[in-house]
Amino acid sequence: MSRIVHRAKARAILAVAALAAAAFAPPLLAGQKLGEVQGARTADDIYAKTCGYCHGRNVGPIILGRAIPADTVKYIVRHGQNGMPAFRPTEVTPAELNALATWVEKSAARKQEHGY
Template identity: 55%
Template sequence: MLVAAGAAFFFSGQPEAVANTGPRPPEAIYDRTCGYCHGHNVGPVIRGRNLPPEAIVYMVRHGQGAMPAFRPTEISDVELANLAKWISTSKANPKEHGK
């Protein structure tokens, strides 16, 4: 019974950041979450634009228009800081296209 309860929690759709495995790499977060829209003609391309990390953090936490806000349970403050720095300093990916 305990195994079933543990499996139910594990597969309950809880955000990955809840797991106690440490921060996820920014590339993995981008590929799995951000890149779904940014770079695939849904949202604007954000890599290679030298966006200020503070602006990225604000947009992720507050959202705007079609961009949803992401809670700390979805992306931790540490992960978000790492992601914002990575996006800010990343080069454009020629395979990405946006609005």
């Protein structure tokens, strides 16, 4: 076989391998960039990258400083409500959600946030 045919076969095999690797790769978490290794995220990090995008910016209601019970936060995050989407455990892990819900419940209001 010619060298061109061998190269074409090699490229095809590499392309299939890359697609297979992408198909079996774990999904990205919210706020994670492709190729970024996701380490432990603090509740403040999760809020800033996932929740704060809407809450406190005239898109969703302000949630900090309102003493929303942690169980309510967890339920709404997992199931969604009105215009808010549900977040899967691959986006916010159960441990992260527990920490986030407690953090939101105990949080103080932030004067830079605005909305309803």
